[in-house]
Amino acid sequence: MHLYIVSSGTGHWLYKCFSSSSPFLGSIINVTAQIQQSTREEALTFLCSVYEITNVNAEAIEEHKQRYFQYIDYLASDMLIDEYPNLYKLLTRGKSLGALVQLLSYVSNNINDEKAIRNIAFHKVETFAKELCIGKSSMGRKINLFTILGFMKKLDNSEIEEGLLKKLEQKKKENNYAYRSSVYEFPILNMEQLSDMEDFAAAWLDSGLSIKTVTFEGIYRSFGKEEAERCFPQDKGKVISDSHDENVMELHRVILKQVNERGWTTKKDIIEAVKFNGRNTKLKKEDVLKIALKEVLDTYGLENIPLNKKLKEEMNITEEEMSLRSFPKIIRKIQ
Numbered sequence: 001m002h003l004y005i006v007s008s009g010t011g012h013w014l015y016k017c018f019s020s021s022s023p024f025l026g027s028i029i030n031v032t033a034q035i036q037q038s039t040r041e042e043a044l045t046f047l048c049s050v051y052e053i054t055n056v057n058a059e060a061i062e063e064h065k066q067r068y069f070q071y072i073d074y075l076a077s078d079m080l081i082d083e084y085p086n087l088y089k090l091l092t093r094g095k096s097l098g099a100l101v102q103l104l105s106y107v108s109n110n111i112n113d114e115k116a117i118r119n120i121a122f123h124k125v126e127t128f129a130k131e132l133c134i135g136k137s138s139m140g141r142k143i144n145l146f147t148i149l150g151f152m153k154k155l156d157n158s159e160i161e162e163g164l165l166k167k168l169e170q171k172k173k174e175n176n177y178a179y180r181s182s183v184y185e186f187p188i189l190n191m192e193q194l195s196d197m198e199d200f201a202a203a204w205l206d207s208g209l210s211i212k213t214v215t216f217e218g219i220y221r222s223f224g225k226e227e228a229e230r231c232f233p234q235d236k237g238k239v240i241s242d243s244h245d246e247n248v249m250e251l252h253r254v255i256l257k258q259v260n261e262r263g264w265t266t267k268k269d270i271i272e273a274v275k276f277n278g279r280n281t282k283l284k285k286e287d288v289l290k291i292a293l294k295e296v297l298d299t300y301g302l303e304n305i306p307l308n309k310k311l312k313e314e315m316n317i318t319e320e321e322m323s324l325r326s327f328p329k330i331i332r333k334i335q
Contacts, residue, residue, distance in 0.1 A: 001015060001016060001017050001018065002015075002018070003015055003016075004016070012027060013027065013028070014026065015027070015028070015030075015031050028047065029043050029044050029047065030043075032046060032047055060117055061117055064117045065108065068104075068108050068119065068188060069108065071104075071188045071189075072101060072104045072105055072108065075097070075100065075101055075104070076101045080097075083194075084194055084195075084197070084201075085198075086198050086199075086202040086205055087149075087197050087198045087201040089201070090149075090201040090204055090205060091149075094138070094141075094142070094211050096142050096145055096146075096211065099132055099134065099142050100142075100146055102131075102132050103132060103142075103152075104151075106128075106131050106132070107119060107121040107184075119185065119186040119187070120183065120184070120185055120186075121183075121184050121186065122182065122183040122184070123181065124181050125139050125140050125143065128143070141211050141214060142211070144211075144214040144215070144231065145211050147231045148214060148219060148227070148231045149197055149200070149201075150189060150193060150196075150197060151189070152184045152185065152186050153184065153185045153186075153187065154182050154183070154184060154231070154232070154234070155183045155184065155185060155233075156233040156236075159183075159185075160183050164183065165183075168180045168181050168183070179234070182234070203294070204222075206304060214231075215291075216228050216231075216232045216235045216238055217244060217291060218290070218291040219231055219232070222291065222292075222293075222294040222295060223294070243277060244288075246276075246277060247276045247277070247288050248288065248291075248295070250274055250275065250276060251270070251274055251288060251289060251292050251296065252292075252296055252299070254270055254273050254274045255270055255296055255302075255331065256300060258270065258273065259300075259331060259332060259333065262321075263315060263316075263332060263333075264315055264317070264330045264331065264332040265330065265331050266328050266329070266330055266331070267286075267328070267329070267331075268328065270285075270331075271285045271289065274289075276288070297331070301333060301334050302331055302332065302333055302334065303331070303332060303334045303335075304329050304330075304331050305330060306327065306328075307326075307327045307329065307330050308327060309327075311330075312327075315330070315332070
């Protein structure tokens with residue numbers, strides 16, 4: 001074996017075992033954990049006891065862990081539906097709430113940053129998907145949703161510790177990956193942040209957005225460039241394609257024309273009337289409409305509201321225009 005001080009200038013001593021069957025490299029904490037067959041935290045507690053050292057940071061981390069577990073329990077409780085109904089409704093779509101609780105529970109073991117108590121994880125999407133037993137594409141969409149809601153934050157290069165960033169870039173190069181693993185922070189949200197999220201969820205639901213529209217373009221169109229770049233820091237400076245802009249402007253034209261002519265319209269009527277350049281499928285039209293609807297509503301002072309019998313009478317909607325038993329949402333000028 002060899003005991004030596006590292007050359008990085010941190011002052012750390014490492015123990016290196018040259019055994020061919022079980023080679024090992026680690027600090028006194030890792031060595032102790034190996035001998036005791038314990039966790040790193042248990043080994044650290046043991047050493048502090050032996051050498052009569054008060055580990056203030058370990059106590060702070062333990063306190064933070066308890067707060068984190070309470071936070072996860074709250075998100076999984078019935079209180080969320082009562083206090084933040086719109087947020088609850090949004091998260092229960094596509095079983096996202098259950099996935100969020102599972103994800104936070106999985107990464108809760110990473111609360112051990114010695115410099116600042118933060119919960120950081122840098123797994124690939126595939127790793128999260130495998131742990132939660134869901135598909136990769138579904139996991140990717142859920143991560144985007146949790147990011148825009150603030151449950152997790154994608155860190156850009158300036159926010160990642162230099163050694164970790166170098167390690168991830170090296171791994172990307174060695175494995176010939178197109179992208180390096182993203183680094184995420186999972187904060188504990190306070191009441192004020194959850195209240196802001198509740199308002200955001202209400203706007204989201206009112207606009208008819210779905211989890212499939214949580215893309216850079218979708219957030220850009222619905223909530224602006226700044227919000228899109230916050231959720232997708234890897235896409236900062238991205239330019240929306242001209243063809244997408246043309247499709248959105250076509251939607252603007254059709255919606256305004258129909259509202260001005262009869263005072264209201266529906267998504268079905270819009271899909272039937274709009275004509276895109278290139279791909280002109282119903283699915284393509286629906287995707288662009290979901291992305292652009294909030295922008296259209298905000299720009300022209302429109303609202304997207306559920307129809308009822310009384311509103312049908314007020315809007316003079318006849319049976320020729322719509323079946324008596326049909327009550328979809330309608331888009332009209334704000335009254």
